[in-house]
Amino acid sequence: MTLRAFLNLVELPTKAASVLPFLLGTFYGSRLAGRGDALNFWVMLVSLLAIDMATTLLNNWMDYRRARVREGYNFSRHNALAAYNLNEREVAWVFGILVTVAALTGFYLVSRTDYWILVLGVGCFVAGMAYSWGPLPISHTPFGELVSGFVMGLVIPILASLVQITPGHFFVLRADSEWLALHLRWVDLLPLLLASWPLAVSIANVMLANNICDLEEDRQNGRRTLPVLTGKELARWMYLGNVPLAFAGQALGLIGGFFKPQAAWLFLALPFVAALSWKFFQRPDKATTFRFSVYNLFLLGVAQIVILLLGWVV
Secondary structure, three states: OOHHHHHHHOOHHHHHHHHHHHHHHHHHHHHHHOOOOHHHHHHHHHHHHHHHHHHHHHHHHHHHHHOOOOOOHHHHHHOHHHHOOOOHHHHHHHHHHHHHHHHHHHHHHHHHOOHHHHHHHHHHHHHHHHHHOOOOOHHHOOOHHHHHHHHHHHHHHHHHHHOOOOOOOOEEEEEOOOOEEEEEOHHHHHHHHHHHHHHHHHHHHHHHHHHHHOHHHHHHOOOOOHHHHHOHHHHHHHHHHHHHHHOHHHHHHHHOOOOOHHHHHHHHHHHHHHHHHHHHHHOOOOOOOOHHHHHHHHHHHHHHHHHHHOOOOO
16 A cells, blocks of 8 residues: 555545644643643644544545445545555554554553543544444434534543643542532533634535535445535534534633633634635535635634644633
């Protein structure tokens, strides 16, 4: 397998969807702790990229095996196994290596932090595998956007923050002879979730845009994605409606006093996000307008990280 084939197989440019939430969580946790742990940062980054690449590889692999329609932009150009005529046994080996790297670095990270990293990390791994694997993969259901936005946009920032702060800062599990209680430090956890909300919605919108573009092929391949169930017209309006929804977390953070007033600068991005979303809404197409949804993710992600680094959230 050539390097070019591998990079296409794991769709390296799409890793921004996990790296941006990771950076957001890292900087948030570092500000809470008053310092940053560089080793934990790099170990988690390696683990995160390995599992994200493994998930993407698995998705392309399963799409290749299940595809009834083997023509069209998504399959003949986007699926690396078809484009590079890759051997499935070789793909399986690469998948195994990526999962092994993710597991080893993940367990090492747990040994340096606490068991909540293991609990949430295993949950992310299971969600990633279930997204493409099994008798009914999540990507074939109407819940693909929801799961992607939740796991990548909200859980990853929590994990990235946890490896920077002292154990037990966000979650504490207490048990006695009669009670089992989970305590959440909501005063620190809620601002993180609100700050991550624009990324979560943007990630979900990228997935929605992808499914809108692939609607006809998904229908022929027997998938029951959200656009397949709702129809293209309603799915387009849902995509457009997610634009103001992406800014709801910032608004609640400001209204609730969790963010400093300067955090309102994020709303300057609204006209640009709306303009790019409108271009996709008018002509959803994988080859020409799909990239606008990715641009929106970059724009909001980078803007929110800058706002956090400037100290306008915590």
